[in-house]
Amino acid sequence: MRYFVTGGAGFIGSHLVDKLITCGEVTVYDNLSSGRKEFIQHHLSKPNFRFIQADLLDLDRLQREMPDQDVVFHLAANPDARLGISDTSLDLKQEIIATYNVLEAMRTNGVKKMVFSSSGTIYGETPVVPLPEDYGPVLPISLYGAGKLASEGLITAFCHTFDMQCWIYRFANIVGKRGTHGVIFDFIHKLKNDPNQLEILGDGTQEKPYLSVEDCVEGMLFGMENSDERVNFFNLGCESTTDVSTIAKMVVQEMGLKNVKFKFTGGDRGWPGDVPQVRFNIKKMEKLGWKPKFSSNQAVRRAIKFMIEEIVESEEVCR
């Protein structure tokens, strides 16, 4: 099989590539805006691996690089929901136009299968119950969530119009090795700069499901192998949750710090567009036979340990 992975040098994409390379040929298409070449360094000399450093907004280049592929995993995007506040065109370009370009390159090259990394943010702020995939109406409250929802619409429309097939995964918060953004990353960096106090956005009660990146990649591949509709769509997360104050305490503990003062910025959420209380219904994936290996708290704890190690290592290399 020939796999084309947009965003394959990113956090989740590089873990996916580590799996795909064991069973086929892999092309990574990534502009390295938030991804890192070091995440795919160990594959660069392999004969079944190709890295293209290019932008999805360059449709001509994308069309030229896509021929003879069997499956496109489309993961490239702006990964940070907060950035849409300061640049309102970011998610429009990096989600909607980028996704259109990927679909158009697939159509013109006759590539029929797409796997897409969507997000639970498409549901918006909803009653605090685990939401199934058919919950509606879906009304996102962030530009990031709107970009994901619009991308889902483009993907399903292309599938129906041009005889393509898709697997759409609405991710929970994904955490683990090679994490480059998100609450754990922020806390570790803040505490490295000032081990005496930690600024926490909101009131610390924000509570969400955190899924380990290993479970995320296994889930994507499992769902693909075990469902065969034209449009397949799943929540990919875990049912348990972790609140922000608990994450802060775990980071402090794992960094071996004492008497750290928590300074809450206040309010029920981290930023406008943040959904403070999230629950995931994963029964559709469970029905296929998939379950996450790690609970939310376990996934967070493991990610903290990995990321502390990585951050310390990278600082030692820089010295």
Ligand code: NAD
């Ligand atoms: P990431 O930033 O590590 O990965 C995104 C990759 O896409 C990066 O390597 C980046 O360089 C690349 N990229 C971005 N714009 C590009 C462009 N225009 N052209 C080519 N490459 C481009 O983020 P991630 O956390 O690995 O996220 C992967 C996907 O999963 C994203 O679509 C993200 O929205 C989605 N997602 C992530 C989470 C999470 O918790 N990490 C949750 C829900 C959804």
